[in-house]
Amino acid sequence: MATTVTARAGDTLDELIWRTRALGPADLPAVIALNPGIADAGPRLAAGTIVTVPPAPATPATPTRDLIQLWD
Template identity: 65%
Template sequence: MTTPDTVRARDGDTLDALIWRERGLGPADLPAVLAANPGIAARGPILPKGLPVNLPAIAAPAVAVRTDVVNLWD
């Protein structure tokens, strides 16, 4: 598990882009992030630059390694 912390939105950030960049989180994690940031959805799809966003403690997903990939140049 990672620890909760606060990050600031960059110019043009959406919430899903911010949580992906900062923690590697995806759409399934949005409800927890929205719950940790009451009222953030009312700000619209593009977050204001500098807006503090609380990221709750959510384990980053494990990176899957594909073994069924065929390379044409092997």
């Protein structure tokens, strides 16, 4: 389910979606599609801009690695 988030002064779209929903660069096309005309606003969003974002991923945004223990 898509939700809305509000930009703070000076936010870029990628900063906003990372901070609020843990979405990364691969999610930007979906966010832009949900918000027609948002790219025309420029690189920085105005404070109070309402942005519709897709749901956060079920998996973490950063890959995880198995722990390797060298000594017992």
